[in-house]
Every structure is written in C-alpha cells, then in structure tokens.
Amino acid sequence: MADNAQPDLAYDSDRQQLGDVYARALLGAATSSDSIEEVIAQTESLCQDLFASNPKLKELFESPRISHLEKEQMLDKAFHGRMETTLLNFLKVVSRHGRMDCLPAIEHSLREQYNAIHGRVKVEVTSATALDDETRELMASQLSSSLQQQVELVVKVNPDLIGGTIVRIGDTVYDGSVANRLAKIKHETRARTTMEFQQATERFTSAETS
C-alpha cells in the first residue's frame, strides 16, 4: 500500500482538471505536427528528470513574481533547439496563462489520454515475488487478448501478499492474492462460527459442569 500511495498524494483535483484541458490541446497540436511520441517523451523527461532534480528551477517557473516575458526568454535560452518546437511553444502558452504549476498534472494526463486514443491501457500488477520476463510477457499477452486492448504493464512487488497476484485496471482491482484469501477465510469462518454459536449454544458445550 505504502509504495503505490506516493504518486497519488500529489493528486490535486482542481489542477488535474486544468491539466486535462492543456494536455488535450498539446496532443492535438503534436498530432498535427507528427511529433507525438517525441513530445510525450520530452514532457516526461522535463518533469521527471529536470524538475525533480532541480526543484528551484520548477519554483522559478511557477513563481508569479517573475514576469511572463522573463520566463519566455529563459525558456528560449534553455530549450531552443533542444526541444520540439511544438512543446516549446506550448510551454510559452502555459507560462503566459500563469499555469506552469499545472505541468505535473499535464504530464500525468498526457500519457493517459494518449493511451486512451490508441487503445492502450495501463495495468498494474502486484505480486509477492519478482516476476520473470516470460511470465510478464505471458501476462501482458493474456490481458491484451481478454481486454482487447494493448496492455502497458506496470509491475510491483509486495512480499506481504504471500502469493498470487493483484491486477488493477483503472479503478477495478482483481485480487487473487493469498493474503486476501486468508483474510476472507478468517472473516467467513469467524462469522459462521459466531452464527453457529448463537443458534445452538448447547451444541458446543458438554453437559458436565467440571
């Protein structure tokens, strides 16, 4: 639980809503200039590599004290020629609207929307032990055929499961872990035993009073 909770903590529903809108616009612009894959990869790199290692840079772009003109110049100096023009223009637009703080949300939404358009789906698989490549591929192909969509597998390991796997597609969880089954058996047995006790107390006690 703890490890997959981390990214969700940054979730902000208001920013995400804006992020969805900007991401849709960027996808549209990138499609018409045929540079979708490149744009997505660069956005991810921007957020995950650059901003993550230089939080000051991120603050700088988000700061309302620095004027749009200055930010524009900085963007040009830093990225011109090294970045897809579509993405650079997009960053300038975002900066002009004062929405640089939504960049992580945009990045998050970009991948999702791209996957949705191309019939791809992200599936999170958690298992007790690390899966070997063969199993992974088998799983991906099985899931792809049953979902009729291309599957992007995200694999996690959680020894607490004891055995089996948990597959999460969107908001639906298919839990086949041993830990869950044990918990269920425990719950059901307990409920059943209490019921039996209530129905026939004398059945469980012998008559002798020693």
Added chain:
Amino acid sequence: MKFNADEIASVLQQEIEQYESQLDVREVGTVLEVGDGIARVYGLSGVMASEMVEFPSGVQGLAFNLEENSVGVIILGDYLEIQEGDEVKALGRLLSVPVGEAVIGRVLDPLGNPIDGKGPVDTNERRIVEAMAPGVAARQPVSEPLQTGLKAVDSMTPIGRGQRELIIGDRKTGKTAIGLDTILNQKDSGVKCFYVAIGQKDSSVAGVIKILEDHGAMDYTTVIISGASTPAPLQYVAPYAGTSMAEYFMYKGEHALIVYDDLSKQAAAYRELSLLMRRPPGREAYPGDVFYCHSRLLERSAKLNDKLGGGSITSLPIIETLEGEVAAYIPTNVISITDGQIYLQPDLFFAGIRPAMNVGISVSRVGGAAQIKAMKNVAGGLRLDLASFRELEAFAQLGTDLDAATQGQLDRGYRMVELLKQSQYQPMPVAEQVLMIYVGTRGYLDDVELPDVQPWEARFLTFIRDHKADLLAEIVDTGALSDELEAQLVAAIEQFKSADSPAIAAVETDDAEQDEATTVDDQEQPAATEES
C-alpha cells in the same frame, strides 16, 4: 459448562472445505483528504450515490457527494484511523440495519450495533436505512387513537396511530417528558416504541434509559443513541435507522411509536456535513435540501391500508426552539411537515403548569378522528374554553369589577388548568381521563378550593377504582358515554362528594413537579408577560 473442541473444529473444517477460491473483484479509490467525519476520495469511478464504501481499517462510509473528479464520503465510525492514500473499496450495497423482534429492549447505535453489553442482536433480517415512504395508495386515514396518557394532550390535541405530532419548545420545558410519558403509556397497548436520541448528552440518555427500565418500558422499547460526541454522519443517519427498525413492525401489521429527540440536532449535524462537503449554504447556513431531509424522514410515518395489514408508525419529532422563536428555519419546516404540534412554553412551565402546553397554538390536524367517542364528547369545547379563559384572565388582571357570570367562567378556567396538570411518569388511562374532564367541564369542581383540586382528583379516582370500577370498564368497552352511563356517573360523583373528606386518600400526586424543578437554577428568567 465446557466447550466441545471437536464440534468447533468440525464447523471450521466444514467452512474450509466449502470455501471456494474466487477472484475478489472490487472497485477502489484512494483517500485524498480526511477529517471531521468526511473523506474525499479519488477513483471509485463507478460508485453510486449512497453506496457503501469500506476503508482498510474496516470502517464503512457512504458515498455522499459525487463530483467530477472526486467522491465525498461520510464516514460512519472512527475516522481517526483513516489516512491519506488509503485504499477505499466500494461495497455495492446500501446502508442497512438489523431489524426484527430481537432489537426490542436493546440499546443500539445508529448502525444497529449493540451498546448495552447484552451480546449481539440475534436477527438475520436487515432493512435498508433510506427506505422509500409508502405511497398514497398504500395508506388510509388515521382513525385509531394513540393514547399518550396525558390529560392535556389526549383531550385537546389527540394523536392518532400513523400521525406525526411535533413537540416544540425551548430547552427545559418538558419536551422529552411528553415523549417518555407516551412511551410509558404504551405498556399494555402492544405498540412497539423507539426512542432515537440525537446529539444529546450521554448522561441524559442514560437517565432516560434508567427511567424506561424502572417503569418496565424497556420490554417493548428500543433506544437508538448517537450522542453529542459521536461524529456528525452518525447523528445524521440515526433517525433513518430508527425508522427502518420501526417499519419492520409497521409492514408486519403492528403498531410502532418513534420519538426523535431531537431533530434540530440532526439538522445541525446535516448542516455540518453539507458545509464540509462544500455544498452551498442557504438560510441559517443550512443546505437547500434540509427540508427534504426531514420530510422524507417523517413521510415514512404512516397508517397502512388494511390490505397491507393496517400497521402504523406514529412519530413524535422534537424540535428545540431558541427563546420561543418558532419562526426560525427548522421549526417552520418541521411544523409544516407534521400533522400538528404541541407547543411548550417556559413561562407556563415555571408557573407550575406541567405539561407546559400552550393550548392556544397547539393543534392536532387529525383532531377528533383520533379520539374515542367519550373523550370527544366531554372534551369537545375544552380547547376553545381554555383559550377564552386565557383572554378573560388577562383582562381580569386590569382589576375591574367582574359580574358573577364572568367570575364563574374564570373560576372554572382556573380549576380546569389545575385539573390538566399532571405529574411526570404517571400516565393516566383514557377512561379516567374522560371522568376527570367530565367532572371539570360540567362544573363539579367549582366548589372545590383551588389548592385542593389535585388531592381531590386523587381521592376521587381512588374512590371510583375501588367502588365503581364497572363505570371505567364500560367506558373502555363501549368507548362512548351513553345517557345511561352519564346518569350513573353523575350519581357516583354525588355519592363521592357527599362522603368526601380530605382525609380519605393518601396523596399520590404531589411529588410530581420536583423531577424537573431541580434544573431551574441555571435557567434564564422566564418572560414575565402573559401570553394569550
């Protein structure tokens, strides 16, 4: 007693053998924020309004707000164990509570969990908490009386089975006392009683339970508690849960009585939830649907038609006003929903008139249909008489000389007021009520000194019970006051009056008012002006 290990093991073994490995499919979301009894959840994309959800700690909640990007959940239990990032699971069902004969005599929380330490509630039946009220075709007009055992109520604002009668008044005016007396009076009537305590001090609820136990009323009563310290979601759910338990009996063709003590606290809990959920505030910061919150609750009190068994739920919602302000938002709402109200006033209460009912503005919209014939007969003009007496009394205070007729009317009024006083926890059978009101309205008390009215009443009733029990029996049997019966009654009164001396009976009513009087100290002074 010894446990039989083999038997227990065999049950467990059966359970394991029958256990089929099934893939557990669930819909999940993630807690974004949590606090004050609510949680905001991301995900749960397929969850439906009012669907139950479960947190990892086992605490359950209700999907309350479905928004574009998140789901607002009200938490029914301890929200302190829930953390940001926790996985929330949709359960795919609605909130329900255990119902059946097993809940009778128990003290439960709003989810139906026992809190009286008497073991689990032994029933397999459950009813959903937010059940729909019966429709028009399923009902019939209220006709059967529900006796409260209070002279003032049964004579002037009679309550019928299936009626909703509001009890309204400032704090410490005896609102709960009326509800309690009504429950005590259902002892042999077969009516199942439910007392829902919402947002009250746990000490006062403990007091109520003690009184119910002492009077043997717990044999047919269920107490549902969500005290002042329970989170707002539980306080909001409590009256619906109580009603579901009562509905079980209504749909079985039996009769139930439910006292909501009090709905102003429930409205405050609902306001708290709604504001935390960022629903727009309206008048007095209550949300726009606070009217619906109460109307859908009170609509569930009904008298079913004979095809459905003719069962009923009678409800006595209680509303606390501030400084007698009945025009506030919640009081006007509930007044307009209910079929009448009993209005209690602090100045009457402190003047020793208990129950402190203001006769002028207390009404019952079902009226005479919910009275036995004899009572209708004797108490017909009582309400108007008392109202005109109040007017006269105010006029007489100016100190003008009065003619004999007016003085007579005043004296009669004073005696009626005295007669309608009643001690707490001493509900009176309806036949005796008929007798006393007959005595009062026909002027047989006019020659009794004012302070002697209550002792006289006690002596007279002892006399009737001892010597003329057949009179009472006949009123109960026929329900009417025939000319012949009336003649016998007059004869009995004359016989008593000729033999009466103050020493005959031990006084049984005088210890009445001290129960509530102890709390007078911390009250503000009642308004000195006389209200008509």
